[in-house]
Each structure stands twice: as structure tokens, then as C-alpha cells.
Amino acid sequence: MDRCTCRLSKKIAFSGIVTLIALSSAHAFAQDESQAWLSYSDRTAHTMFPRDIRALGTSPIEQTAVEELKRNLSDAGAASRPAVAGETVLGTGAEIRKAYPHVPVPADMPPESYWMHASGSGDHKLLIIAGGDERGVLYGAFALLRSSAAGEPVDLSKTPLRSEPAMKIRWVDEWDNANGTVERGYGGRSIFFDNGHVREDLSQVNEYARLLASIGINGCNVNNVNGAAPFLTPGWLQGLKRIADTMRPWGVRLAMSVDIASPQKIGGLKTFDPLDPDVKAWWANKVNEIYAQIPDLAGFTVKADSEGQPGPASYGRSPADAANALANALAPHGGVVLYRAFVYNNHLDYNDLKADRARAAYDIFHPLDGKFAPNVIVQIKEGPIDFQALEPVSPLFAGLRETNSAMELQITQEYLGQQRHLVYIAPMWKRVLDFDLRAENRSTPVKQIIEGKTFERPLSGMIGVSDVGRDGWLGAPLAMANLYAFGRFAWNPDLTPEAIAAEWTKQTISADPQVVATVDKMLMQSWPAYVDYTGFLGTQTLTDITGSHYGPNIEASERNGWGQWHRDDAQGIGMDRTVATGTGFIGQYPPEVAKMYDSLATCPEDLLLFFHHVPWNYKLHSGKTVIQYVYDSHYKGAQEAAELGAEWATLKDKIDPALFEDERARLEYQAGHAIVWRDAIVQYFLKESGIPDAQGRAGHFPGRMEAEDARLTGYSVIDVNPWEDASRGKAVSCAEKSCSAEWTYNGQPGRYDIAVQYFDLQGGTAHFTLGINGNGIVSWAADATLPSRRPHGDNSTRYTMRGVELKPGDVLRVEGVPDGGDPAALDYIEIEPATTAPQS
Ligand code: GCV
Numbered sequence: 001m002d003r004c005t006c007r008l009s010k011k012i013a014f015s016g017i018v019t020l021i022a023l024s025s026a027h028a029f030a031q032d033e034s035q036a037w038l039s040y041s042d043r044t045a046h047t048m049f050p051r052d053i054r055a056l057g058t059s060p061i062e063q064t065a066v067e068e069l070k071r072n073l074s075d076a077g078a079a080s081r082p083a084v085a086g087e088t089v090l091g092t093g094a095e096i097r098k099a100y101p102h103v104p105v106p107a108d109m110p111p112e113s114y115w116m117h118a119s120g121s122g123d124h125k126l127l128i129i130a131g132g133d134e135r136g137v138l139y140g141a142f143a144l145l146r147s148s149a150a151g152e153p154v155d156l157s158k159t160p161l162r163s164e165p166a167m168k169i170r171w172v173d174e175w176d177n178a179n180g181t182v183e184r185g186y187g188g189r190s191i192f193f194d195n196g197h198v199r200e201d202l203s204q205v206n207e208y209a210r211l212l213a214s215i216g217i218n219g220c221n222v223n224n225v226n227g228a229a230p231f232l233t234p235g236w237l238q239g240l241k242r243i244a245d246t247m248r249p250w251g252v253r254l255a256m257s258v259d260i261a262s263p264q265k266i267g268g269l270k271t272f273d274p275l276d277p278d279v280k281a282w283w284a285n286k287v288n289e290i291y292a293q294i295p296d297l298a299g300f301t302v303k304a305d306s307e308g309q310p311g312p313a314s315y316g317r318s319p320a321d322a323a324n325a326l327a328n329a330l331a332p333h334g335g336v337v338l339y340r341a342f343v344y345n346n347h348l349d350y351n352d353l354k355a356d357r358a359r360a361a362y363d364i365f366h367p368l369d370g371k372f373a374p375n376v377i378v379q380i381k382e383g384p385i386d387f388q389a390l391e392p393v394s395p396l397f398a399g400l401r402e403t404n405s406a407m408e409l410q411i412t413q414e415y416l417g418q419q420r421h422l423v424y425i426a427p428m429w430k431r432v433l434d435f436d437l438r439a440e441n442r443s444t445p446v447k448q449i450i451e452g453k454t455f456e457r458p459l460s461g462m463i464g465v466s467d468v469g470r471d472g473w474l475g476a477p478l479a480m481a482n483l484y485a486f487g488r489f490a491w492n493p494d495l496t497p498e499a500i501a502a503e504w505t506k507q508t509i510s511a512d513p514q515v516v517a518t519v520d521k522m523l524m525q526s527w528p529a530y531v532d533y534t535g536f537l538g539t540q541t542l543t544d545i546t547g548s549h550y551g552p553n554i555e556a557s558e559r560n561g562w563g564q565w566h567r568d569d570a571q572g573i574g575m576d577r578t579v580a581t582g583t584g585f586i587g588q589y590p591p592e593v594a595k596m597y598d599s600l601a602t603c604p605e606d607l608l609l610f611f612h613h614v615p616w617n618y619k620l621h622s623g624k625t626v627i628q629y630v631y632d633s634h635y636k637g638a639q640e641a642a643e644l645g646a647e648w649a650t651l652k653d654k655i656d657p658a659l660f661e662d663e664r665a666r667l668e669y670q671a672g673h674a675i676v677w678r679d680a681i682v683q684y685f686l687k688e689s690g691i692p693d694a695q696g697r698a699g700h701f702p703g704r705m706e707a708e709d710a711r712l713t714g715y716s717v718i719d720v721n722p723w724e725d726a727s728r729g730k731a732v733s734c735a736e737k738s739c740s741a742e743w744t745y746n747g748q749p750g751r752y753d754i755a756v757q758y759f760d761l762q763g764g765t766a767h768f769t770l771g772i773n774g775n776g777i778v779s780w781a782a783d784a785t786l787p788s789r790r791p792h793g794d795n796s797t798r799y800t801m802r803g804v805e806l807k808p809g810d811v812l813r814v815e816g817v818p819d820g821g822d823p824a825a826l827d828y829i830e831i832e833p834a835t836t837a838p839q840s
Helices: 033-038 060-074 093-099 134-149 203-214 234-250 277-293 319-333 357-368 426-434 446-450 477-491 497-508 513-534 591-598 605-611 626-649 657-689
Strands: 010-013 019-021 045-047 050-055 084-092 114-119 126-131 152-155 161-163 169-176 219-223 253-258 299-302 336-340 376-381 404-410 461-465 704-706 711-713 715-719 730-734 739-744 750-759 766-772 775-782 796-806 811-817 826-833
Touching (some): 134 161, 169 477, 477 513, 477 657, 513 657, 657 796, 715 739, 750 766, 766 796, 775 796
Parallel strands (some): 010 152, 299 336, 336 376, 376 404, 404 461
Antiparallel strands (some): 019 045, 704 826, 711 739, 715 730, 750 826
16 A cells, blocks of 8 residues: 555544544643643644543553543543544454454554544444554554644545555664763753663653654664763663663664674773674674563664774774674664764865765765675765755765665754754755655655665665753754654655644644644744855855854864865855766766756756855856855845744734743844854855955944944953954953943934844853943843853854834943853944834
8 A cells, every 4th residue: 555545634534523623712721841742732733532442452552552542531621622422442453353353454554554444423433543563553543643633634434544654764863971961962961861870760751752652753772873882781781671661662662872892892802893703792692681681672873983983994894894793693683783874084185175075975885785784774864964954965875775774864953053043854854855866767766765665675764863851852842843743754755844844733832723824834934044044055054063063153164174165265165076077976876866966057056065166256047146145145044034033923822821932032042143144154255255245235234333342341352263253253351340332322313123242151141231321221141051162153142122212322331240151242232223113
């Protein structure tokens, strides 16, 4: 059966009634953020089903499914829904067939699939949820709960609902460290570990596994791919067993990252050469020891010969040698090895115009195609560099035809605003999934490759680096749409980002059509906006690539060994990756795609500078020059970021007030930080190219008054590094108890918004006051948690006071009071016509 007959875009109808979108006006606002899209609040969408619920089997997973349906019926808002008489019965296909021989359960249900059917009437309604196995039963239960959020009504008595996952491997990876920190995690400390141990309280692990199960995730790798060796020691294995036991009732299998040097690091061997017989024996024994405690361990993930992690290259062995050594140990137990293709040299020579990090994965893994054991899956990041704002698809997906492959995506927003910026990544993922690599000159979209269809691979899938933490999972409520979308795509990559956004919004925030339309619009706008203000025409995210990966830092990617280069100079910009004159990376793609990228005429312009080096005045198809595009796209991007806040403002009084205020503040911050990005990139490339902005914006800020030009008391002028992160490269910093900067206003009288641009550093909470003519009008604390302890684009922050009456001669004064390591540094103030109407 084609999985798209699954009709998940339909609401479920059961004997005529049956779906309800609860829009009670007596809001309980009971949703708890930790439940995310499973809050079952009275605002969100609900499906109705017969209230007597039972499972035919006794397995923990079937019992979990029953409990989840009951939880839905007993949660907030359920009382306002009419009850449906009759029975909801869950079981595997075999169990249902035995108990209800008349029910037409399909004979060919694959593992993890589900089938739902309704019959009967009055008090004898019967809703059947059958699973291809126990996990399928649980997925069916969650599909039932999701169904009213998913689309048009369908009568289950006439049209049973059937669905199966597109991909076998649907895992999340967590980069949690033994000490409880999470690498690239922005939602607080680990839910799994603390101070070198598995946490005593695993209740959040239980809730997380519930969320994962609801979107069909079947594996969770809990420890970081870096520094994994200690996790194989006996004490850790006992703790990991507890995690596995907690996730098992949700059908989520534990996986773990392993360090390929473990035989030496913790095993006492003199070598970790994967071909050494003692090393092989060590792995076999270790794996037996693990399975004795965790009989359903899903497998190992390996990062080797990458970013300082040890690897087989130390012994002249290949990734296949290393992967197979582990795979052979795991095979008797049914475990798999996810061997990461993120292997590259981070000491490349910038002066070598042929050097190219993008080439690494294909150069290393393509020659090994067919040499991996059947239970090895090569885990390939979606792009050839590293989760940038925009990259082309990795050519390796087409380069492995006799090897299992899976795609690694990042749910945590490392290079995408770290959850402080709203970026719904599903449209980017969709672009990757749908990209047709034209392998063998035929249609071979990436999604079909990782479904295992294209090259008939038995194992394949999607892995999302999630990095949840204890503070609201991803640390930002709307970022949870990304976790949700990841699972939904892994189940069905033919879904659209728009449909997924609507499903998520209806279940998480509200089923009110205006809310759904607005939130979905915002989500869909957010990634293009982020690309517009952070990295243009394929230059990737122009951030500090050796540090925080957050704010603007254009030179950080250049002139070092990391290879995230964009090669800009006074004449032009871009990496020449063509076959004839460049690094030859383009030649790694199948011929039709390579031809498209190789030619300036056919290369998609949003990736132009990823593939080509062009002069600043190179004309795009629109007739606009590249440098003018830089100016225009950044002004547009900052404007788009501001619009997100304006759209959200229309939802006041329509959604949970706490959520409204939380996201309002986030979007206000984002709009300010988008201006930091815009100004950094625009002023940097204005200086570099020497070509002015045809619209006169770049380098001209009519309403801006620089801190270094103010009458300063206590403040000293400092150079900001990198210079582009401050207006004109300078700011003022306070080494006294308190300092002030004063400007005299000389513009037209009227109502204005006054923005104060300051640096909110870690290590203290500075305080600021903005005053006019000696009267303080507003104070605020610089108490955000932003990367870095010195002033630059990571922590440049904007506070805006709106609707202030000003007349010529008014004296504006900002007072800064440093605290600890935060010197209350100031960049400028900016006075712009008020954006809000006066209060009547
Ligand atoms: C786990 C990027 C990240 C690293 C990460 C690495 C990887 O380089 O910045 O934090 O390390 O990718 O995927 O292994």
C-alpha cells in the first residue's frame, strides 16, 4: 500500500459525528508547556472516540496506548465535550482478527503501521485501532488523537484510516554530556544526566518519550557523539538501563554514542585498531554486557576522525573497517551502527584554492560504497558543511547505492538563532527531502533515497539532533514545532510544512482559525527571513564559526582551517566549486545536477556563492548586482523579522496570556537582533566592496546618535571586535559605579520610538535608565542569557521605548550601572517615528 493512502489529512468521523474542535469560551488556560502538543487543553483540537477503552494484549506498549487515550478523556476540557458511547478496542492485527473475526483488518500490515476502523451505532459503537505490531497500536492511538487537527472529515466506517512509516530509522540524537551540560542545547541542562550520573528522577525522560512516541520516533540516542567513552563503563550502563526502561513503554529504544577508542580508553588494551583481534573481542564482550541489561538497545552512533575525536585513520583503517567491527558485535543482538559521515579535516589550507571541506564526506565515503556490513547505516548531514542557514543537499546521498544511508538534521537551532530567533525549519527540510539528485539520470528525490526505495536499501531513515533540556524542552515554545515536524516528516516525507504547522498549532496553541492562520504564516515566513538577514546567496550563516555560532562575525569563517569559507575580497565573493576552475565539488553530484550547478546561467541563485566566485557587480537574473542584493536582502530580512512580532500582536486575548507574553518578548528581541545582523553585514560589505547602496541606506542612519559622540560621564570609548558588530565599530563601556551618555535632540517635534542599543553581557546584570530632560522615563535590566563575555554581535541588544514626545533641545540621557562582568556598554540610540498610535 502506498503510505499516502493513510489519509492523515482527514478528520476522523465516527458514525456521523465525531470530531470536535473545542473552542469553549470559558478558558481554563490549563495547558502546561511541558506537555507541548499533547497538552489536551480546551483551546486545542480534539477528536472524539468511544469512552470505554481497552487493549486486547497485555504488553506495556498497548497499555500505554490505552492510558494515553484515557488521559485525553480526563484532561482539561474533556468535560465540555459530549461523551461517545461504545468501545475503543486496541490490539495488534492478530489480536483483533482473533477477537473480532468480522472486522476486515488487512492481512499485510507491516511492523509499526496502524489501521483504524469504526462500526456499530448507538451504545454499540466499536472503534478498532489495529497495529502491525505493538508500536503500531500506540502510533494508531496517537494518530487518533491528532486526527482532528489534521484536516477534512472522513467516515471511518466507510474509509478505514491506514498508515505506515516511510522510514525504519526515526531517531533523535541528544548531545548530552556526562556532567549534565548539552552541547548545542538551548533548553537547559540534561534531562538524562547530572554530575557524571544518570539522574535519579527520570520523570522528564518519561514525558519526553511520550512526545517522541506521539510523532512516531522509535529511537533516542542519549549521549553526545563527542566524549562518549565513559558511557560504556559498568556504572553508566546500569544508569542507561534505567533510561531504556523508562522509554520502553513508549516504544522508544535507547541508542548510545560510542567512542571508537574505548577498547584503549576504558578497556585497558594497547590499541583500538578495529582490525585487531583483541579489539574485536573487546567489542563483542562489551556488547554482550550491554544487551544483558538493555536487551532492545537500538544501536551505536559513531563520530570518528572528526573534530578531535579518535578514529580508524590512526591505524590506516577506513570508516568501513571501524563501522564493521562494531556492527559485527551488534549483529547477533539486532543492533545497528549509525556511522557519521561528518568526517573532515579542520586544518585545511585557506590559500589552497582547491581545498574544500564540502568535498570531504563524499571523498571519504563514496569509495567505500558496498563495503559496509548490512547493519551499518551511514548517517549523512543534510548539507555538505554543517547545518547552515542554507546549503545544497549533500551529494553523498546519491553516492551510496550499496550502503544504507540516513539523513541527519538539526532540530536544535545551532546556526539558526539558537531558539532565541523563531525559525521553523520544516520548509528547509522539505526542500532537502524533495530535492531530486537525478542519480542514474532518473528521478531520485532525497526522500526516496532515505526511505530506502531508490537503491532498495533495507535500512534507512532520518535522525534529528534534538538536544532538549529541562527548561521547556527546546527552551522556546514555538521551537517545538521543529521537533514535531521532524517526527512527522520521518513518518511521511510527503507531508507539507504548511500542513504540519497547522497540525501543530491546532494541538499546541489553539484551534481558532485566526490563530492557526496567523501562527502558520509566521512559521512559514521565519526561515526565509532568517536566511535574508544572516547569510545571502549561499554564503551560509555568517557567524562566529569557531565560537558561539550565534551573532554576526563575517571574518570568523575565513582564513582558518575549518573550511566554512566564502572567500570575499574587494573584488568579489564566493567559493569556486566548479569542475573546470574550482574545487571540483560540483562534480560529486550526478551529471544532471552537476551541470545545473556548474553553469552560472542555471545555478539556483540562492546558492550562487556556495558554488561560484563572482565580482560584486555580477548581475543576478533580476538585473540586480550581488552587492545590491546584499543590501536589499538584509533590509528586507530585518523588516520581515519585525513583521513576525506585528503578526503575533494580533493574537493578544486569543491565546494563553503567558504564552503570548513570552513569545512577544522573544520576537521583540529577534527584531532587534535582526537589525544587528543587518547592520553588521551591510556595513562590512560596504567597506569591503566600496560600492554604495543604490538606495542610500547602508552606512546612513538618519535617526541614529552614536554613544561615542555623546557627552560622556564615566563612559570610555572602546573598539568592538569584530568591528562590524557595533555601529561604526565603536561603543562605550563603563568602569565606574555608574556612567551616562547624553545627546541633544535637534530633529522635528513629534512622537518617536527611541531604541537604545546596548550589550547585555554574561557575568552580571547591568541596569540602564533612559531619561529626557532630567526625568528618568524608563529603566530595565540587562538580564538576558546571551553568549559571550565581551561586547559584540552575540549580545548586542535593543531596548525600545515607544511613543515618546520629543522637541528640539530635549536632552536624552542613558545611564548605565555595571554589575559584575557586565560594564553596561552602549552602542547608540536611534530615534524613529512612532510605530504605535497615541493612547487616547
Ligand atoms: C557534536 C558541529 C557542532 C559541534 C558538533 C558537530 C558534530 O561542528 O558545532 O558541536 O559536535 O557539529 O555534528 O559532530
